[in-house]
Amino acid sequence: MTLSLYITRRFLSAFAIVLLSFWGVLFLIDMVEKIRSFASAGITLGQAAMLSALSVPQSLYDILPLVMVLSAVVLFLGLARSSELVVIRAAGMSALRLVLTPVSVALLIGVLAVAIGNPIVSATAKRYDTVAGKFRAGGAESASISSDGIWMRQGMGDGSGQQAVIHGARANPNATRLYDVTFLIVAPGQGAVRRIEAEEANLTPGAWHLSNVKDWPLGSSTNPERDATRADSLTLSSSLTAERIRDSFGSPSAVPIWQLPGFIRGIEAAGFSARRHMVWFQMELALPIVLAAMVLIAAGFNMAHIRFGKSGMMVLITLGAGLSVFFLRNIAQVLGDNGEIPVGLAAWAPPAIALMLALALVLAREDG
DSSP: OHHHHHHHHHHHHHHHHHHHHHHHHHHHHHHHHHHHHTGGGTOOHHHHHHHHHHHHHHHHHHTHHHHHHHHHHHHHHHHHHTTHHHHHHHTTOOHHHHHHHHHHHHHHHHHHIIIIIHHHHHHHHHHHHHHHHHHSTTOOOEEEEETTEEEEEEEOSSSSOOEEEEEEEEEOTTSSEEEEEEEEEEETTTEEEEEEEEEEEEEETTEEEEEEEEEEOTTTOSOHHHHOEEEEEEEEEOOOOHHHHHHHHHOGGGSOTTTHHHHHHHHHHTTOOOHHHHHHHHHHHTHHHHHHHHHHHHHHHHOSOOOTTTHHHHHHHHHHHHHHHHHHHHHHHHHHHTTSSOHHHHHHHHHHHHHHHHHHHHHHHHOO
16 A cells, blocks of 8 residues: 555656646747737737636647656656666566556546546636637637527628627528528627628628528617618628638537537537537547556556666657557547547547557566
8 A cells, every 4th residue: 555655646746747847838839829829919928828828728638648658657767767666576566566556546637637627628718719809800700509599709801890699590500501590790889780680691701691681770770670671682791611610619628528418419409410529528538548548558668677778769669659549549539520430439449449458568568
């Protein structure tokens, strides 16, 4: 028990050091990028730091498997350099018993990351989108699905600074065609200046094309209903694209994992495909297994006694193996999102394969 607690403390210290190092590097890089991206908005250094503080948690969460494999490398190299591995093995402890403690800690970190870290990252990402939207020309674009249809917000794309709040009772699968749609045009400092209702709205590059339209001039009329006009068709400029709509309401990482099952049911009830969200949900559940596999990979290559000229090569091989698992997981996610492979296979096959291969490596090195 004492030895397990000692290894746990060493591993948690290594994980904290690696995590904080990545946070510092990512924060500085991201802050420079924010200053460059929002230079036209006159962003200050403090505002750039605030935006970076909100966006870095998402980046750290995405690379958590790489942080874990580096933490395990630090742990096992530290034990090897101090000859503690030799003493532990001489005391009769097998390699499997030795790695059981850091693997258990990695599983616990993975569970906490999914249960607590995921909602925190989702909240900071949403806050970042809100704050960053204030600095973007034309304002932020967003879309959401509710029980009464789909809601969107867009810049008008005509340089006027106006924005439109759009509500459609129904939509096609990619939300580029809306039915029973309402546009509420809002001007800076004036509020709502125009309301438009249409039977149908089709999104084309740079514009919405409306049919069977009724137009109320809210800002320039004392009696909007009296001055309302009707038309068979109307074209409104738009900054939205199909890709922006999909990314706005379709990003699975923007939804906390505890709310994801209900969100998936809502998307499917609205007639949209929830496959990306189902893949993401299963991959989040598999994250602890990925982290455990990363620890086993590091153990397999770095538990031997250090010999001159060998440790650097082992570290490079470990990083290469960890990156391979990381990219294999991302490739499987893309294939799962596109429907090329089943959801369960996309989420669970990469961690299962990595775990079995890493365990085989540890056993092979243990048996000599």
